[in-house]
Amino acid sequence: MKKGIIAAVAVVSVGLLAFTGCSKKAKKSEKITLTVWESLLGPDEFIKQAGAKYTESHPNVEIKFVNVELGDSTGQIALDGPAGVGADLFAAPHDKLGELVNGGHVAPTANADVVAKEVLGACSKALTYEGKMYGYPVSAETYALFYNKDLIAEKDVPKTWDALAKWVVDFNKKNPDKRGFIMDVGNAYYSIVFTTENGNRIFGPTGDDTSTTYLNNDDAVNGMKFFQSLRPALNVPAADLSTGACDAAFQGGQAAMHITGPWNVKNFVDAGLNFGVAPLPSLPGDTVPAASFSGTRAMFVSSYSDHPEEAADFAQFLISPAMQQLRFDITGAMPAINVKVSSEYIGGFLQQLNYAFPMPSVPQMSAFWEALGNASKNIWDGADVKKELDACNATILGI
Numbered sequence: 001m002k003k004g005i006i007a008a009v010a011v012v013s014v015g016l017l018a019f020t021g022c023s024k025k026a027k028k029s030e031k032i033t034l035t036v037w038e039s040l041l042g043p044d045e046f047i048k049q050a051g052a053k054y055t056e057s058h059p060n061v062e063i064k065f066v067n068v069e070l071g072d073s074t075g076q077i078a079l080d081g082p083a084g085v086g087a088d089l090f091a092a093p094h095d096k097l098g099e100l101v102n103g104g105h106v107a108p109t110a111n112a113d114v115v116a117k118e119v120l121g122a123c124s125k126a127l128t129y130e131g132k133m134y135g136y137p138v139s140a141e142t143y144a145l146f147y148n149k150d151l152i153a154e155k156d157v158p159k160t161w162d163a164l165a166k167w168v169v170d171f172n173k174k175n176p177d178k179r180g181f182i183m184d185v186g187n188a189y190y191s192i193v194f195t196t197e198n199g200n201r202i203f204g205p206t207g208d209d210t211s212t213t214y215l216n217n218d219d220a221v222n223g224m225k226f227f228q229s230l231r232p233a234l235n236v237p238a239a240d241l242s243t244g245a246c247d248a249a250f251q252g253g254q255a256a257m258h259i260t261g262p263w264n265v266k267n268f269v270d271a272g273l274n275f276g277v278a279p280l281p282s283l284p285g286d287t288v289p290a291a292s293f294s295g296t297r298a299m300f301v302s303s304y305s306d307h308p309e310e311a312a313d314f315a316q317f318l319i320s321p322a323m324q325q326l327r328f329d330i331t332g333a334m335p336a337i338n339v340k341v342s343s344e345y346i347g348g349f350l351q352q353l354n355y356a357f358p359m360p361s362v363p364q365m366s367a368f369w370e371a372l373g374n375a376s377k378n379i380w381d382g383a384d385v386k387k388e389l390d391a392c393n394a395t396i397l398g399i
Contacts, residue, residue, distance in 0.1 A: 031060050032307050034314055036299075037068035037076070037090035042266075042331035049330070050323050054314055061310055070297070077105050081304035088305040089315055091138070094126040094296040097361035101129050107301040109133040110312040119319060123336045126296040126358040135298035136315040138324075139333035142294045142356040143190065143261040144348045145281065149274045151178065151256035161230070161281045161290070164257070168233040171256060181234055182255040184243040185227075185380045188372035189293055190259055194227035195220040196291040197283055202368070207360035213396050215372065216389035224376075224385045226284060231380060238377035265332040265345050277348030279355070294356035296336065364396050371395040 038047045044065055051063025066087065068076050073087075074096045080086035092100065100106045109115050112133040116124040123137035147157050152171075158164035168180030183190055192202065200219035203209050214220065234241075243260075250258035251271045259280070268275055279289035299318060301311045317323060324335040334349060335341060359365065375392040379385050 029060055031062070032310060033062045033064050034088045034307060034311055035064045035066055035086075036314075037066050037073050037087040039069045039091065040067055042263075042333075043070075043091065046327045046330045049326060050318055051314075053323075054317050058310075058313075061314070063314065074099055074105075077302060077304075078103055081105055081302055084304065086304055087302055088307055088311040089299050089301055091297060091299055092135075093359070094123075094135070094137075094298055095359040095361050095365045097127060097129050097134060098363040099366055100300065101134060102363055105300075105303055106134050107303050107305075107308055107312070109135060110301075110309070111316070115316070115319070119336050120338065122294055122353070122356075122358060123296045126294070126361065127298055129361055135300040136312075136319055137296045137298050137336035138318050139297045139327060139331070140294065140336050140353070141261050141263070141297065141334055142292045142349060142352050143259055143280075144292075144352045145278045146250060146258045146260055146264070146268070147276050147278060148250070148253060148256050149276055150253070151175075152180075154276060157257075157276075157278050158281050161226070161283060164281050165230055165233040168257075172233075177254075179234065179249065179255045181257045182246045182249050183234070183241070183259040184246050185234070185241050186238045186373050186377035187243055188369050188376060191224075191227065191372060191376035192293055193280065193290045194223040194283070197223040197285070201291075201357060203360045203362060203364070207358065208362055210362055210364055210397070213364075213368075213393045215396070216386070216393040220389060221386050223283065224379055224389060227376070228379050228382070228385060231382075238380045241380075262332050262334055262345070262349055265343075277345045279348060279352045289352055289355045292352055292356045293359045294353060295359055297333070364398075367396045367398070 036047050038044055044067060047063065047065045051065065054063060055061055068090065070091055070093060073090045073092045077086050077090055115136060116133055119137050120140055123140055124133065127133050127135045127137060158167055164181060171180035185191060195215055197219040200214055200217065201207065202214055204214055246258060247260060247264060249255045251268055251273060253273065280292060281290065282288055283290045299315045301308055301315060305311050319337055321337065321339045324337050324339050325341065327333055328335055328341045334346065371392045375388040378388050
């Protein structure tokens with residue numbers, strides 16, 4: 001994502017988009033069914049509606065939705081693909097790319113040059129592995145600081161983590177039945193923020209230096225010691241701060257601030273919550289929002305598909321302006337292309353994306369989530385930071 005994008009809407013470039021579902025291609029008369037794996041609670045409805053729309057212009061192609069959750073698809077395709085019972089197209093997060101490519105499970109992006117030019121730069125970069133692009137980005141995401149406007153005024157939303165901690169301690173004293181701040185401290189997706197002092201990045205600046213994780217160097221250790229120092233502001237054991245528990249507390253009006261992503265916007269709106277979205281507070285010694293992970297949700301064509309051309313065509317259809325608008329309307333997910341969407345909340349995410357960095361896609365990322373998640377829980381509960389991060393580094397690298 002380019003710097004300086006701070007508007008509440010994305011830039012319009014619909015006229016530049018060339019994805020038309022291959023309307024200029026000769027239509028085949030053979031009746032085929034494309035099996036598409038996706039998650040429930042929104043993405044499923046998107047695939048069903050997009051599939052019905054696609055079939056209107058491609059009457060020989062039926063789109064069959066099958067529920068395989070995002071976190072399960074990589075392991076499932078490795079089993080079902082070779083057995084001939086897998087998907088033609090499946091959703092997976094971009095950090096699984098190295099694992100998918102090295103396993104031989106996914107086909108390269110068709111019309112890669114065209115796709116790369118039309119999608120957000122962060123998305124094309126996230127789906128490029130060893131110089132080649134795989135998959136079709138259907139949404140971009142990062143997380144930000146949600147705040148309940150009934151509990152904290154917009155002008156009081158902290159710009160630094162130090163300020164947040166001080167505000168929360170005062171709020172908690174005055175409101176013993178509520179919390180000033182809540183987050184899943186054991187979720188590596190969020191706790192990675194505290195390892196990014198002085199521009200430190202997991203697997204190095206380009207995310208592909210697997211000689212070390214960069215998670216146990218001085219910058220990461222200092223950052224996680226600061227993370228640990230926040231415990232008085234949220235004096236709750238890590239085991240009681242699951243994502244579900246934190247989401248529920250904020251949605252129920254029991255917390256003033258919470259870190260989560262665009263997938264929760266619709267839930268909070270439906271709950272009638274009066275909330276806003278702001279960039280993350282800055283880390284000590286810095287003046288800009290702390291760096292967050294950016295993620296790209298992609299549809300991958302299975303290398304085992306009997307209909308790879310049709311699967312690729314449907315995938316390109318999913319990143320057309322109309323379908324990206326449909327996905328936003330249904331799921332609230334940020335589009336992967338430059339298309340205008342109207343939302344009072346998207347501005348905070350766009351600001352945060354200016355300081356986000358793509359999750360690495362090296363195969364070692366498969367061990368990252370549990371390793372840093374467990375280390376973060378232990379650190380939050382008082383464990384020695386350096387020992388935990390050394391163990392985390394060793395686990396991820398398999399040493």
